[in-house]
Amino acid sequence: MTTNKETKKVEVKIPQGPLAEKWKEYKAHQKLVNPANKRRLDVIVVGTGLAGASAAASLGELGFNVLNFCLQDSPRRAHSIAAQGGINAAKNYQNDGDSVYRLFYDTIKGGDYRAREANVYRLAEVSNSIIDQCVAQGVPFAREYGGLLDNRSFGGAQVSRTFYAKGQTGQQLLLGAYSALSRQAHKGSVKLFTRYEMLDLVMIDGKARGIIARNLVSGKIERFAAHAVVVATGGYGNTFFLSTNAMGSNGSAAIQIYKKGAYFANPCFAQIHPTCIPVHGENQSKLTLMSESLRNDGRIWVPKKKEDSEGIRAGKLKPTDISEDNRDYYLERRYPAFGNLVPRDVASRAAKERCDAGFGVGATGLAVYLDFSESINRLGLDTVKARYGNLFQMYEKIVDENPYQTPMMIYPAIHYTMGGIWVDYELQTSITGCFCIGEANFSDHGANRLGASALMQGLADGYFVLPYTIQNYLADEIRTPRFSTDLPEFAEAEKGVATRIEKLMKIQGKHSVDSIHKKLGLIMWDFVGMGRTKESLEKALVEIQAVKKDFWTNVYIPGDGKDQNTELEKALRVDDFIEIGELMARDALVREESCGGHFREEYQTPEGEALRDDVNFSFVSCWKYRGADQEPELIREDLNYEFTKVQQRNYK
Amino acid sequence: MEKQINITLKIWRQRGPKAKGAFEFYKLDAVSTGSSFLEMLDMLNEQMINSGKEPIVFDHDCREGICGMCSLYINGHPHGPDEDITTCQLHMRKFKDGETITIEPWRSHGFPVIRDLMVDRTAFDKIIQAGGYVSVNTGGIPDANAIAIPKVIADEAMDSASCIGCGACVAACKNGSAMLFVSAKVSQLAMLPQGKAEATTRAKAMVAKMDELGFGNCTNTAACEAECPKNISITNIARLNREFLCAKFKD
Numbered sequence: 001m002t003t004n005k006e007t008k009k010v011e012v013k014i015p016q017g018p019l020a021e022k023w024k025e026y027k028a029h030q031k032l033v034n035p036a037n038k039r040r041l042d043v044i045v046v047g048t049g050l051a052g053a054s055a056a057a058s059l060g061e062l063g064f065n066v067l068n069f070c071l072q073d074s075p076r077r078a079h080s081i082a083a084q085g086g087i088n089a090a091k092n093y094q095n096d097g098d099s100v101y102r103l104f105y106d107t108i109k110g111g112d113y114r115a116r117e118a119n120v121y122r123l124a125e126v127s128n129s130i131i132d133q134c135v136a137q138g139v140p141f142a143r144e145y146g147g148l149l150d151n152r153s154f155g156g157a158q159v160s161r162t163f164y165a166k167g168q169t170g171q172q173l174l175l176g177a178y179s180a181l182s183r184q185a186h187k188g189s190v191k192l193f194t195r196y197e198m199l200d201l202v203m204i205d206g207k208a209r210g211i212i213a214r215n216l217v218s219g220k221i222e223r224f225a226a227h228a229v230v231v232a233t234g235g236y237g238n239t240f241f242l243s244t245n246a247m248g249s250n251g252s253a254a255i256q257i258y259k260k261g262a263y264f265a266n267p268c269f270a271q272i273h274p275t276c277i278p279v280h281g282e283n284q285s286k287l288t289l290m291s292e293s294l295r296n297d298g299r300i301w302v303p304k305k306k307e308d309s310e311g312i313r314a315g316k317l318k319p320t321d322i323s324e325d326n327r328d329y330y331l332e333r334r335y336p337a338f339g340n341l342v343p344r345d346v347a348s349r350a351a352k353e354r355c356d357a358g359f360g361v362g363a364t365g366l367a368v369y370l371d372f373s374e375s376i377n378r379l380g381l382d383t384v385k386a387r388y389g390n391l392f393q394m395y396e397k398i399v400d401e402n403p404y405q406t407p408m409m410i411y412p413a414i415h416y417t418m419g420g421i422w423v424d425y426e427l428q429t430s431i432t433g434c435f436c437i438g439e440a441n442f443s444d445h446g447a448n449r450l451g452a453s454a455l456m457q458g459l460a461d462g463y464f465v466l467p468y469t470i471q472n473y474l475a476d477e478i479r480t481p482r483f484s485t486d487l488p489e490f491a492e493a494e495k496g497v498a499t500r501i502e503k504l505m506k507i508q509g510k511h512s513v514d515s516i517h518k519k520l521g522l523i524m525w526d527f528v529g530m531g532r533t534k535e536s537l538e539k540a541l542v543e544i545q546a547v548k549k550d551f552w553t554n555v556y557i558p559g560d561g562k563d564q565n566t567e568l569e570k571a572l573r574v575d576d577f578i579e580i581g582e583l584m585a586r587d588a589l590v591r592e593e594s595c596g597g598h599f600r601e602e603y604q605t606p607e608g609e610a611l612r613d614d615v616n617f618s619f620v621s622c623w624k625y626r627g628a629d630q631e632p633e634l635i636r637e638d639l640n641y642e643f644t645k646v647q648q649r650n651y652k
Numbered sequence: 653m654e655k656q657i658n659i660t661l662k663i664w665r666q667r668g669p670k671a672k673g674a675f676e677f678y679k680l681d682a683v684s685t686g687s688s689f690l691e692m693l694d695m696l697n698e699q700m701i702n703s704g705k706e707p708i709v710f711d712h713d714c715r716e717g718i719c720g721m722c723s724l725y726i727n728g729h730p731h732g733p734d735e736d737i738t739t740c741q742l743h744m745r746k747f748k749d750g751e752t753i754t755i756e757p758w759r760s761h762g763f764p765v766i767r768d769l770m771v772d773r774t775a776f777d778k779i780i781q782a783g784g785y786v787s788v789n790t791g792g793i794p795d796a797n798a799i800a801i802p803k804v805i806a807d808e809a810m811d812s813a814s815c816i817g818c819g820a821c822v823a824a825c826k827n828g829s830a831m832l833f834v835s836a837k838v839s840q841l842a843m844l845p846q847g848k849a850e851a852t853t854r855a856k857a858m859v860a861k862m863d864e865l866g867f868g869n870c871t872n873t874a875a876c877e878a879e880c881p882k883n884i885s886i887t888n889i890a891r892l893n894r895e896f897l898c899a900k901f902k903d
Contacts, residue, residue, distance in 0.1 A: 058790040073711065074777050076817055077719040093797060132793040138786045138840060138847045140810040147800025165810055171718055172813060179785035186781040194774065217766055246713040280654075280686045285694055286715045394717065397734070397741045398688075463790045512701040514694070558706045564767055566709055567701065 010263070010622060010637045013425045014118040019643045020100075023122045026425070027468055031475035038063035041474050042226035042482060044211055046198045046253055048075030050170070050455055051438025052232030053177035054462025060184030062467060064474075067224055068181070069193045069213060071248050076178040079234060079246040080458060083170025084291035084391065086152060086162035087134075087455040089127040094151050098159040100124045105644060107453060110156040110343050111418070111446020112596035112612060113646045114266070114620070116639065118425060119443045126464040127456050131163055133463055137176040141165050153296055154451035156343040156651075162452040167291050167391045173455055177462070196222075197569065198253045199497045201229060201260045201434065204489045208257075208434035212493045219563040221497055223485035227477045228433045228470060231257060232462070235417035235439040237270065239577045239584065240529075241521025243414035244276060244289040254421050254440055255576040262429035263622035263635065265422035265442035267580065268588035271449055271597045272530050273415035274300075274347035277398055277408075278367040287413040288398055290370070291391055292451040295340045297375035297384065298408070300347070302359040302368050304328040312361045319361070319369055319407050330354055334607075338651040345448045345597045345610070346651060348412035352530050353608060355411075362409045371407035412530060416454060418445040418597065419587070422622045422637070426469035427461060430622075433477075435470060437461035442620065447596025504571050505561040509554035513570040516555060520547050520574070520581055528585050533601045540585040548578050583623055583632070590634060593617045605648075614646055654686040657749040661696060663708055664756045669764045669772075675754075685745040689732060690715060690722065692744055710769040717741040717881065720816030723823070724769055725756040730820035730879045738818060738881045758823035762830060762867045773819050775865045776833060783857035784837045786847050799845050812840040814882045821876035821884070827868030832876040834858050835892035836884045842895055852902065855895035 015022045033041065041064055045056040048070040056068040070078060092098040103124035108115055131149070135141065141163050142150040151160040165172040184190040195216040202210035202223070210225040236251030237243040258264045275290045303309045304326045311317035330350055332339045342350075351368050354360065361367050376384050381404065385392070392403045399409070421429050421436040423443055429436050438458040445453065527540035551574065559565045594603040594610035595617070603611040620637040658681045666673030680696050687695070690712050697707035713721040722739040726732035732742040747753060755769065763771040813836070821832035838855045841847030847854070870889060877886045 054790075061789045072713060072719070072721055073773055074720075074817065076777075076780075077713055077721050079714060079719070081719050082714045082716055091796070129791070129793070131796045133788075133790060135796040136786065136788045136793045136846055138809075138813075138844050140806050140813050140840065140844065141796075142810075143801055143803045143806040145803050147802050147806075148797050165813075168718065168814065171816075172810075175813065179780065180788075180790070182777065182781040183785045183787060185777075186783075192777070194777070246719065247715060248713050281684050283684065283687050283691050283695055285688070285691045288716045393736065394741070397717075397737050397743065400686075400743070400745060467790065510702075512698055514698065556701060556704075558701055558704065564709070567707060 010430070010635060011424060012116070012637060015425070019117065019121050022118050023125055030468060030472040033471050033475050033478060035063050037478040039065065041065065041477060042067065043228050043230060043470070044069070044224060044226040045230045045232060046211065047078065047232035047234065047438070047440070048178070048181065049078035049080035049232060049234055049438060050174055050177055050458030051462040052078065053174065053181045054459050055230055055232060055437055055466045056190050057177060057180035057184050058463050058467040059470070060187070060189035063189065066184070066190040067193065067226060068190050069196045069198060071195065071197050071216065073194055075181055075192060075194065076175060078174060079249050080455070081171045081174045082246065083455050084167045084289065085154065085293035086164035086169045086452040087130065087173060088154065088161050088450070088452040089131045089163060089456065090124055090161060091128055091131060093149060094160045096159045098161050102159065103127060103161065106157050107444065107450060108446065108644055109649060110450040111448050112610065112649055113446065113614070113618070113641065114269070114595050114639065115444055115446030117641060117643055122465065123444050123457055123460050126460045129464055130456060130459045134173055134176050137179060139165065139172045139176045152293055153341060155292055155295065155341045155347070156450040164293065167293065167388060170455060173459065177459070198233070198256065199572070200493045201257050202490055202493045203260055203431070204483065204487065207432045209483055210485065210490060212497050216569060217564055219560070219565060221494055223490045223494055225483035225485050225490070227474060227480060228435065230435045230437060230466065230470070231421065231440055232437045233440050235420065236577070236580045237414045237417055239520070239580045240414040240524045241517050242279065242284060242287050244273060244287050247286060250573040250576065251580045252573050252576040255579050257421060257429060257431060257434055259625050260431060261625070262431045262434060262436070263422035263624055264583055265620050265622050266419035266587065267583040267623065268591060268598050269418035269447050269596060270414060270584065271344055271416040271418060272348040272412045274344055274351055274412050275370060275410045276413035276415070277395065278362055278364065278411040288394065289415060290395060290408065290410060292344070294370060294388060294391060297379070297387065298340065298370040298372050299329055299374060300331050300340055300368055300370055301327045301329045302354045302361060306358050309359045309361055309365070313363060313365050328359070335651045342651045343448055343450060348530060349599060351412055367409040367411045369407035370410045372403065373407070376404065416449055418442065418447060418449050422620065426472060427466055428469070428473065433473060435466060437466055447598055501561045501568065504555070504568065505557055507552065507555050507557070509556045511554045511556060513555060513557065513567055513574055516547060516551050517570070517574045517577065519550070520544065520578060523547065524581055524584070528581070528588055531599050531601050532588050534589065537585050537589040541582065544578060544582050544585065551575065551578060586632070587621050587623065590621060591617055654684055656682045656684055657744065657747065659683060659747060659750070660752040662752055662754045663769070665708070665768050666765050668767060673765065683744050685743070687744050688715070688740060689726070689742040689744065690740050708769065709767045712740055715740040718816060720818040723758050723771060723818060725758065725823060727754055730758070730823045731881050736881060736883055738816070758819055760822045760828040762822055762828055762865060763819055775867070776817050776819065776830070778865060779830065779834060779858050779861045780837065782861035783850070783854040786841060787850060801845060805843055809840045809843045812836045812843070812884065812888055815884050816882055818881065820879050820881060822867065824875040824879035825868065826873060826875065827871060829870045830862050830867040831870040831889050831892065832880065832884055832886065834862050835888035838895055839888040839891040842891065851895055852899035855892060856899045859896055
């Protein structure tokens with residue numbers, strides 16, 4: 001393992017001055033591009049989720065010439081659309097003591113003190129503008145009878161700062177960004193490339209200058225040039241095969257830029273969401289999330305007595321047979337101050353602890369109850385229906401049980417990746433001219449993301465941060481003429497992509513891409529999942545190598561590599577997931593502490609809580625690619641907490 | 653309780669937009685009734701790949717009923733026989749052992765087939781681009797609570813905004829009309845104060861684009877409403893007609 005003991009400097013570019021002044025300072029002094037020059041500058045944005053669509057639309061409005069890519073048939077289908085619960089902002093409309101500082105503080109604490117203060121403060125600062133923007137676009141947020149906006153509570157906060165649109169907040173926010181994007185497409189400032197997948201980054205003289213992308217309908221490999229490239233391709237949770245991500249969600253763009261020199265930061269920080277519908281069988285293709293908002297009114301429990309759990313598993317008892325005093329509301333018991341609204345990592349581990357101890361329910365024993373009976377009695381069926389109707393319907397369609405009558409069963413599943421491409425304060429990667437926004441970057445959530453903060457970060461990056469910071473870079477590019485895609489750098493990158501595809505098509509083995517991806521997923525879940533140890537991680541590294549070998553000798557891709565080919569698309573992504581899996585295990589092994597979603601079983605408090613080691617691990621791990629046959633190099637970005645007191649997280 | 657069923661699948665295969673398509677039959681055994689419909693198709697594709705054949709191409713992504721990517725005409729219904737859900741939320745418990753299930757792509761002039769069960773729905777994007785937005789730029793926006801919106805209006809706008817753009821309405825319509833899709837967007841924005849200023853121009857522009865792209869007319873058969881996985885109501889169409897008539901009077 002290469003661990004660079006002397007801290008190699010990473011240039012973070014945080015402005016000087018007090019925390020609350022940094023962003024203002026930055027904007028006051030940054031370079032800008034005048035309107036006439038904007039027209040001459042091209043920007044590629046890969047991805048049309050909340051971050052990608054909002055960035056592409058905003059850059060288009062400013063007058064840049066934007067090329068925007070997505071895999072789906074329409075930009076409106078990016079996986080941000082599936083976010084259910086809500087979006088945080090520090091509006092303090094409820095007069096319950098919220099403020100920019102408190103949102104900042106909750107996010108830093110929720111992230112277990114592994115995020116960068118200046119970035120998080122900026123996020124909290126721009127959060128309010130996001131709500132204003134979305135309302136102006138016609139996003140129909142939930143309202144009170146007086147006509148003002150309603151809020152709900154989410155995990156890790158003691159205020160109600162979450163704005164929502166039924167259980168479809170991500171959909172409504174994305175459709176807002178999509179409408180802004182469509183308006184620019186109509187004006188011609190944004191050109192959309194749907195059913196396209198980025199397959200490589202093109203660099204000229206050390207700067208990002210374009211991409212190679214595959215037209216997923218024709219199978220043709222095409223070249224696109226620009227003055228800057230923005231990667232907004234989401235997280236890599238599908239490394240685990242089963243996750244709450246969409247089937248197409250992948251980490252390939254991240255791996256492509258990583259291989260070109262962008263650091264991959266904190267890959268081991270993955271979020272396991274506590275409230276997902278449990279796995280039903282081996283043909284399961286994905287896991288469905290039940291929004292965290294359900295924890296506002298739902299109570300989580302398992303039976304107090306093992307024999308009751310056993311009875312339920314055997315189908316002899318029903319949850320409604322268990323009397324109130326024989327139920328263990330373990331989150332309320334362990335964390336009286338936050339109760340069912342503890343952060344996700346804490347709730348997930350507590351569920352695993354109960355199930356591992358033999359108290360789990362459901363046929364497999366890998367489930368706990370989320371019970372609404374008390375809320376239905378307190379609030380009435382209609383109120384519960386109004387708040388969560390669509391989620392209850394979704395549950396019933398999948399599980400075939402009525403959650404109004406019997407408690408839901410839930411279990412943790414991979415949901416979100418806090419880790420991602422390293423970026424500086426300007427959201428620029430370690431490759432000049434290559435930016436990374438939204439879930440794809442690592443910057444704001446530390447080791448654990450709070451609920452309703454992903455939407456906030458995606459839109460903050462896209463609407464209010466990148467459109468500023470990218471200009472500081474592009475201002476120096478106004479004399480750079482447009483690039484021709486006939487340049488040798490493009491030809492070479494295209495050839496690399498074509499060779500990789502040919503190599504994959506030639507394997508002609510016996511196993512489907514999915515079957516190999518499932519093997520990788522099981523290794524990840526068993527050894528790099530909710531509880532990790534030195535042994536499990538070392539085992540994972542060995543087994544991932546075996547999967548890699550298996551993949552490159554046994555995978556079978558039918559059809560033609562130069563035509564539409566859905567199996568080839570999957571194969572290219574799985575090849576990259578293998579790389580990411582390895583990085584995750586490697587990173588988890590090096591981080592000899594527990595923090596947020598990263599739980600090393602060797603490092604826990606006597607009560608079983610995550611035990612951080614701030615002396616030795618208060619840093620961002622930045623992994624630098626050094627070639628196919630070499631271990632990546634670890635570079636550290638030290639986290640200097642100047643404005644917050646770092647302490648043990650306490651939700652009791 | 654879950655059990656296993658054996659089924660026959662009658663699936664439309666078509667190489668490309670101009671190629672001639674045909675139904676093919678496939679047998680699939682031991683499908684768990686707890687599996688989703690798309691997981692069943694995954695199983696079929698796995699079986700085909702293992703015997704060296706090219707898998708069936710179909711659109712899908714989120715698999716939780718919200719992205720609108722999945723489609724499929726199943727036994728004569730867009731998104732299959734169950735109500736208020738998309739194909740990805742349909743489960744095999746809705747089918748019987750020994751049943752033959754017919755699967756076709758959306759069939760509509762507006763949505764040409766790309767391959768097998770995958771169709772081209774970019775026409776929907778073009779309609780939105782014609783005017784399905786409020787013309788505001790990023791930034792410089794008054795406080796979100798500056799304009800109070802009565803809860804009933806916000807809720808109604810939310811119902812219209814629930815459209816996932818899957819195209820089931822067009823596929824269900826004998827005229828291949830996109831009126832439900834267009835009207836849902838027009839209504840959502842026309843109901844909200846933020847969208848009022850452009851309500852008439854928006855309605856006109858979107859309808860004109862819809863006509864230009866070859867979608868049919870609405871003859872009030874309400875098949876769209878019946879098949880819509882998100883329960884978008886045809887009262888939206890009435891609202892659109894109102895906006896549209898107002899626009900014509902003003903002209």
